[in-house]
Amino acid sequence: MGFYDAYVWILQIYTLLLLTDIEAFMDGKDAFVKELERKALDWHKMGKKRLN
Numbered sequence: 001m002g003f004y005d006a007y008v009w010i011l012q013i014y015t016l017l018l019l020t021d022i023e024a025f026m027d028g029k030d031a032f033v034k035e036l037e038r039k040a041l042d043w044h045k046m047g048k049k050r051l052n
Contacts, residue, residue: 003036 010032014025 003039007032007036 010029014028
């Protein structure tokens, strides 16, 4: 699963489970985006070699 697919999956799951709790939705989305950003920065620092 690529990052885009994972992001879409996260949005779908949180939307279904947390329709009444927007704060929990935003917290979950924020954690995912921060992890994705960390991986992107690591990738950039490594000279854009493949990260697992």
